[in-house]
Amino acid sequence: MDDSTIQRISITKLVKDHPNLELIAEHNNAIKVKETLKNEDIDLIFLDIEMPIISGFDLLDNLEKQPQIIFITGKTQYAFKAFDYKAIDFLQKPVSAKRFDYAISKVLDFFKLRIEKERISDDNYIMIKSNFKNFKVFLDDIKYVQAFGDYVKVVTKEQTYTVLSTLKGFNERLPSDQFLRVHKSYIVNLSKIKKYESKNLWIKDIEIPISRNRKKELDFAMASIGIS
Structure with missing residues (x-):
């Protein structure tokens, strides 16, 4: 989710081009995102911090269940707070394809480890x-x-x-x-x-x-x- 049309188009293209990702929705405000999260099973969102009306942080504070997060912003000053929300990564605009792929590799490692832990914990x-x-x-x-x-x-x-x-x-x-x-x-x-x-x-x-x-x-x- 990003309120900048150019940045949103750029991130959308990177998501669509990545073989391990499936784009469910894209929005320019937090209210629409919250509605999508109610109706869809979302594993990961790309979230801009500086949003109109409701910031990315405010959105997360009001979610019952938080998916995995990759923050995207033009200001590095938010990085420290972003990781208080257990974000997988923090990308600074403009986002290069190489940096994007690195972030996704961290996401894939996270889910692989979580699946393995679930299997072990179930004694399956x-x-x-x-x-x-x-x-x-x-x-x-x-x-x-x-x-x-x-x-x-x-x-x-x-x-x-x-x-x-x-x-x-x-x-x-x-x-x-x-x-x-x-x-x-x-x-x-x-x-x-x-x-x-x-x-x-x-x-x-x-x-x-x-x-x-x-x-x-x-x-x-x-x-x-x-x-x-």
Whole structure:
């Protein structure tokens, strides 16, 4: 948000050109911004401090939930106060593309760290041993588990781990509201299922068989998470 048309156009172009950003709205006053924040889920705003009627600081003081902030201003005297609002960065006009990209790199690092902390705090992972090494594997990353002789293969979005375990024993370590054994040789992450029929399901392009006596369980499980 910026009350200067030229500066607003410049920042808007930088946002639109950045592959990791999506522009939701642009405004020239704090009242419109406050209304947008009520109706949209906004992660980050670029905020000018010197605004007509209501300053950028006043706007933040009146928000129930504050998104992440990058302040933009022509005066460096506001920098110290800006960081009282836990701003990610403080950009001085005119903003160069190089300085803008640096600020966004800080934003991306912030959200990456926050997501990682949320995942860890939820204990949404299991520890597995593969090739004599211990790995922390997040449950949301597991696509499916396959029996493989005396081992199981744990297939995630990044790699496959080979673990000494029976499929039954590994299944007992997984939350039943997220994972289901659909065949004598397969456990699947329900949220990863792209589609399924009477005898097979697909996780992306991987086809996995469904045992006849497991089909009703799968129907029930998928319905419970809102998919049928």
